[in-house]
Amino acid sequence: MATETLTLGKALNTGLRKALENDPKVVIMGEDVGKLGGVFRITDGLQKDFGDQRVIDTPLAESGIIGTAVGLAIRGFRPVCEIQFDGFVYPAYDQIVSQVAKMHYRSQGKVTIPMVIRIPYGGGIGAVEHHSESPEAYFAHTAGLKVVTCANPQDAYVMIQQAIASDDPIVFLEPKRRYWEKGPVELDAPLDAAYPLHSSRVARAGTDATVLAYGPMVRTALDAATAAAEDGRELEVIDLRTLSPLDLTAAYESVKRTGRCVVVHEAPGNLGLGSEIAARITEECFYSLESPVLRVTGFDTPYPASRVEEEYLPDLDRVLDAVDRTFGW
């Protein structure tokens, strides 16, 4: 088995390359994805090797990127669209929600739209406004779409290929602040290996409380678990990986053991994923819970100026504080 140490960004690049190699119908499209290799260089070198008909630099119009990808998908291609930043996806929102998500349903199964919409998302990189948002709830609320996010290089490498191979339209959220974090990547990993696309994963086993996180917050949750362990408290961290559909199998099992649950995400708390997760865990694990499911989230403000984003974003201390509260009930 070939295992390499790659950054999450390079793992995505390698996964995209493999998808282009394996299926001639895969095309990558977006602003600056060609010569520049994307503003985060996730598509670096791909146009050079696969040509400008496989890796397409598009005009600057997000609705156009998604809308033309719909047509390409109807034609039999498998488009992988890059939206440059989270806050720029909204001009394409109508195409994603009204067209991409519903075409299979409206055609009563006769048309499939096997496309992937890659969005670097979340904060923590000191960016200006519209560059640090977490729009996952908008998409997870839309039937017909699937929403996934990766948290480490191995998942990035495998999940991007799984998403491209899937016949579902998938919003693929990339935790941009983790692009530069390194980890081992098993390059020969079979796509249907230990973790099929639509499944959560226990990132750290523990017995005292369950922390649910996804994307950029998995690292934060793991750091909190390490710190908690020094105080003698074993946290179980679950990486949800798929936000729609939610796989809470491992979460239910875990909460029934620990009796305590904290959900962490960067997006604002109001009607965020955490609300749905807390409701489901309450329904499923009510008699096992020692305390209410708590949420640690961004605040219900627009994403703030970057000089205060450290205070906005859930961090190790806020996660540990929530864990403490679940014990103090």
Added chain:
Amino acid sequence: MAKGDPGVTTRSRRAAPRSKRAASAATGEPELVQLLTPEGERIESAFGPDGTEYRVDFTDEEYRGLYRDLVLVRKLDAEATALQRQGELGLWASLLGQEAAQVGSGRALRSQDMAFPTYREHGVLYCRGIDPIMPLGLFRGVDQGGWDPNEFKFNMYTIVIGAQTLHATGYAMGVHMDGRTGTEDGEAVIAYFGDGATSQGDVNEAFVWASVFNAPLVFFCQNNQYAISEPLERQTRVPLYQRAGGFGFPGVRVDGNDVLASYAVTRHALDNARLGQGPSLIEAYTYRMGAHTTSDDPTRYRIASEVEAWQAKDPIARMKAFLVNQQIADESFFTEVDEQARTESVHLRERVLNMPNPQPVTMFDHVYPHGSPELDEQRAQFTKYMESFEGSAH
């Protein structure tokens, strides 16, 4: 217009006064490609703004076929309108007045060409060989439109205004990438939209995309003068076909009530596209004689004299006058066509009334190609719930 050509200039002068009232002040004089006058007089050839000459050469049989198409789609449309008025359809978007634009463009398509319609292209749908009952399920609320877009090369109806122009553009890019352009038997794509849609961002993005990727695509705008109640001058201050120039491809305005010109202009544009010469815009200058949909009341926003002026340009009346004058068809033919239209509309009515309601559980079908655990669970719970009712057949 090719102003150097005296014959064409004459045609243009003759057409202009008749169209003047309907043409909004904001959009200037229409310069229509016309091959059949409202009186049914045949024009040998006409020129587009770039000097392209348009002409058609149909056999008598083909002329009669076009007439038959026009009458049939009008009758089926009228039947659907009546069904809505009787409460059998939730809504209907009538094509009344736009038959020539739809039949002309629809018949210009070759079997390999792909069409992306709005929700009003019942005439194009008919030309594609799709059972006319298909869109009625959507408007009756028993399904969401039942045809297979890939089989008939006619995509689903699209209700969000202009969204389909991007889909058509992407599809056309795919045709090009598949190497299916550049030859006589290449593929072309056509995108239908209305005058209101030209204000949408998606349509303008589609123009940009199609142009820079040289997509084999014909943008077919049926300018029926109104976007629900909003007149053309609320959408544009320049004639719509002239917009194409700013995007880098040709635009032409055709008399949308003239089935021959609609055919000629569309066939030419499609052939250019399939040969690899890129996109073009056709503005079919026409008029919606009915309401936008059965939900609105056009007497609130337009005057009777305007409607009457357009009535005089009726696409079927002029084709009939032509067929009579040229002795291409006689009274028995017209009677036979009317009889066929009546029979088909009665048949359509019977079938619509017998369309079964879907089983409620089918609402869970086809959300995802391979399902979703959450949805599968909801389906199971729903099924159990329905079965809990005494005597439930579900």
